[in-house]
Amino acid sequence: MTDRRGAAADTCHGPYGAGSGAAGCGDPARFEVARYQRPPLHVCPVHLGPSLLLADGVLWPPVISLIGGAGSDGG
Ligand SMILES: [Zn+2]
DSSP: OOOOOSSOOOBOOTTTOTTSOSOOOOSBOOEEEEETTEEEEEEOHHHHHHHHHHSTTBOSSOOEEEOSOSSOOOO
């Protein structure tokens, strides 16, 4: 699948968050996890759960937002 948007597509930074040095996931991010005094973490559905438990600065209870424009999810 290709994204026609001009902006760079967000990729998953999970499950540890950027800067951890671990190999990137590379999947398109679908969720944004709010973090304390850190930039929000963008993760794919697979790493949403793990990121909540493993990433630094994740708020609790978790504050999660969907990434992506409004509209129906075409199947
Ligand atoms: Zn991922």
